[in-house]
Amino acid sequence: MESDYTSASDSIVRANIADGQRKVFQAPQNAHRVAGENFTFHCAFHFLQDISKANIYWWKLGNTEFLQQGTDSRKQFVRLRKGEASLQLLKVQVADSGVYYCGVKHLDNLFTNGTGSTLVVYVPPIPLSIKSELLAINASKTLIISCKTAAFYPDGINVTWYKDGFQTVTGIHTVKNLNSDGLYELSSCLEVTQTLRYVTCQVAHRTLQIPVNVTFNALNWNGVPNSGENKNFHRFQVALIHRFVLGFLVILILIIMIVVHFKRC
Incomplete structure (x- = not known):
């Protein structure tokens, strides 16, 4: 990667006047990865016979500078033979989500940018936590059981409650918020007024191969047999x-x- 380069925005503008016969293709067009996994962008520019006579640049849409070798150890730049190159992101994070472009600059100073690749980083809502609070309402006792997820992305999530193994749909209050990191957090509460053995909170999310459960032992409320x-x-x-x-x-x-x-x- 060359150190003396123009800004990414300038090069994108110049790409509009590039030779129409020059094509830079990128793959995949759209992809997603779970946080912590690795991901590789591929760039192909077979119109160049001699790759040594070209400079290859990568940038993320919205940034004003090119991605550089050495500034982030998680970003690995690889120049392959026969007009191909790749950018590998190690242990992807939510901040890595976005559209990435590959650009090729030939010795004639014509700059051709690629078709773009969109990466979306998913975050699973685990681990789950569950706790209880005993409330005294009009001489009767109500057990409030709350189930909370870890921060997750994307938005779609399902929470199901079970009492002694049977699904329940009453006495449930669920709140979902978007935090400052652009991730979602969910808290779901269940009201329990009758005697139970255990209560289970089940969460399903696209990042999970199977739903995840967390169970509360309701045999004793506040240490008192019920x-x-x-x-x-x-x-x-x-x-x-x-x-x-x-x-x-x-x-x-x-x-x-x-x-x-x-x-x-």
Whole structure:
């Protein structure tokens, strides 16, 4: 990559007067990647027989300067044989989304820009978090369970709630916001008034191969058993402990009696 270059905007204007027989093709035309993956743009300009007599430039639409080798280690510039070149972005980030162009400048100073490639970087909404808040309303208790996603992109997302494995569509309040980074954040709340074992929040997004679940154990609200079954189980545990202690004492007494007997003998 040459260090003495004109600005990207100047070169794009000059491309309008380039020889009509000169074509610079780019691939893919449209693509998306999940944040953290690598992506490669391809540029072909087969009208040049001798690639050594041309300078190749890359730029992102909206920027006033060309992309340069060495300014960002995540950007790798490769000049291939037979009139081809590539730009590889390592561990893509949301800020990498945009339209990228490849341009070729020959020794006759004619500049031809490519057809452009659009990259959209997706961000999955994970990990999920779930928590609860116990509210006292008119002498009755309501458990509010909130499910929050990590920042994600693009917008489309589905949240489904399950009570003890059965889908529910009532008592749900969902809010979605756009943060300063251009990513979305979602918070969904479910009101629970009856006794349950567990509540599950399920999130589906185009970045996820399968929906992701997060489950809240609702057997105890604020540490207090909320069902007769739980109380019965607690009674069973207490009874079991009592029987264990009693059995231990019986065995201990028998051992003492045997030891005393042998000493007398």
